[in-house]
Amino acid sequence: MRYIVGIDLGGTNIVAGCVAEDGSALHGAHTEPTRAEEGSDAVVQRIIALAKRAVDQTRRAVSGATVLGIGIGAPGPMNTRSGIVLLTPNLGWVNMPLRQRVQDGVGLPAALDNDANCAVLGEWWRGAARNTQIAIGMTIGTGIGGGIIIDGRLFHGASDIAGEIGHMTIDANGRRCKCGNYGCLEAYASGPAIALRAVEAIESGHQTILRELVGGDLARITAQTVYEAARRGDDLANEVVRDTAGFLGAGVANLVNIFNPEVVVVCGGVTHAGERLFDPLRREVARRAFKPAVQVCRILPGELTGMAGVYGAARAFQEQVEKGIVRL
């Protein structure tokens, strides 16, 4: 069997693993903190070490295993053809030739793609969106990213920016977003935005167990705390989750009307909210989007929790080989 290393580089953690070329197996998976504050050289060395470790463990586990190369999913605008990360505010990188550095460090060909693209591609290859040709995915975490699969391939747009779903305006006069715009989906439904809406509701005097869950320190409320309180039946938390479904529903309905996809996959911590979120989300999309588009579209939580980006980075490597961007 032939394998590809998948690397998911995030602002908090780096996840790596070695994926069989048909996606059927994953070996040598490890996670390490990114520690961006140690500088770019340290982070690149950490990526190289994780990749080597995944390669070694795979060769030990599977006799005769061949590793073809390395797919890297990284944040920030990038040039997938040159393999350069243009800018990552989270890591403080500018014009970092990440593909070349990893390639040289490990001694295997490498491919670079966007982290959200990779997560969605992973879900398409081996997760919730498998066996489709047109799939849209969104990854909800600190921000909201997206990925677009058309004819079974990632769609990159004219300059590798396509899929910036989080900065879709859903309320032209709405909340200010970190990007400077107003009313972006991300300003309502990202993890921090969910926490912020909960805190605002508490501060306006509503009863809730959220206060106890964080020992009275409202700054410690996260989206996960909100889901936990909702699970325990807390009214305020359930209202925040329903509102989240409403905002996400407006965004997903736009994507359903625009792409008429077979599936929309929603990935990230938000999947922990389960049907409490997905049930009102589906109803909101059905209310807002065109019926003939709604009828053919499933709206699903991601299945490859924490590993979608690794699978997808490995698949992105294959795509770039097929396109001739990367040579074996």
Place this chain on the structure above:
Amino acid sequence: MRYIVGIDLGGTNIVAGCVAEDGSALHGAHTEPTRAEEGSDAVVQRIIALAKRAVDQTRRAVSGATVLGIGIGAPGPMNTRSGIVLLTPNLGWVNMPLRQRVQDGVGLPAALDNDANCAVLGEWWRGAARNTQIAIGMTIGTGIGGGIIIDGRLFHGASDIAGEIGHMTIDANGRRCKCGNYGCLEAYASGPAIALRAVEAIESGHQTILRELVGGDLARITAQTVYEAARRGDDLANEVVRDTAGFLGAGVANLVNIFNPEVVVVCGGVTHAGERLFDPLRREVARRAFKPAVQVCRILPGELTGMAGVYGAARAFQEQVEKGIVRL
């Protein structure tokens, strides 16, 4: 030279013409009122007569001209593979086998595609979006339609619905749209929505020459009246145009962030507003969308006024021949 008949079927008019297969020439172009109230048979006969007339005139004008077939752009959700229009509220049709009926009536193979798709495809083939691979178009009239060109081909989605750009939510709690949803782009920036916003402003007591332009009958105000008043320097009309640019800007910015296209073409009567609209529109998109996506994207008015749909229907015929949906 070989030719293809292009038909643009609208609720008000049918436009037909015979387009050279390289798009370099158009012969036998004619427009007739649709007169949907006379029933579907009458409309289909009118389409067949217009197509035959275009064929005859082309054969007379160009010795040795061969006509390969007929492309039809029609409103409403449809099945492009079976050639059936599923529903057209404007014409009152349900499950109309339009492709087969035109094919039988003219005696040439036919292809069916969506009218907005055809208009955008025409602009891509011979108009403002030529020489691009990724182009998004919107057609602004009674409603707002859209078309998506990826890798030089129309993108149809899973069930021929893709490109419903007019029903993108830009204000989740905004104006009610005819589709039943709230805050659709169409509810702000379609022709009737532009007129309605002008009337609302007049009724709230603002000074304007619009009243005189329609002889005091506010019901006669159309988007064109607003553009005319703006051209003459009317403050209220100019404000309505600027607001239109703001709403359209939110929608176009979403498309720029999602598709990262090379060009966005805006077609329809709205192009008569000229730079008075396009200048603030471009500024709004630059303010809202991601810089690296804005930098590579031109925002242009359509160039093929009134004939984009005819050119595009002819090109859609070629696409469907290439895809094997239509056989020569």
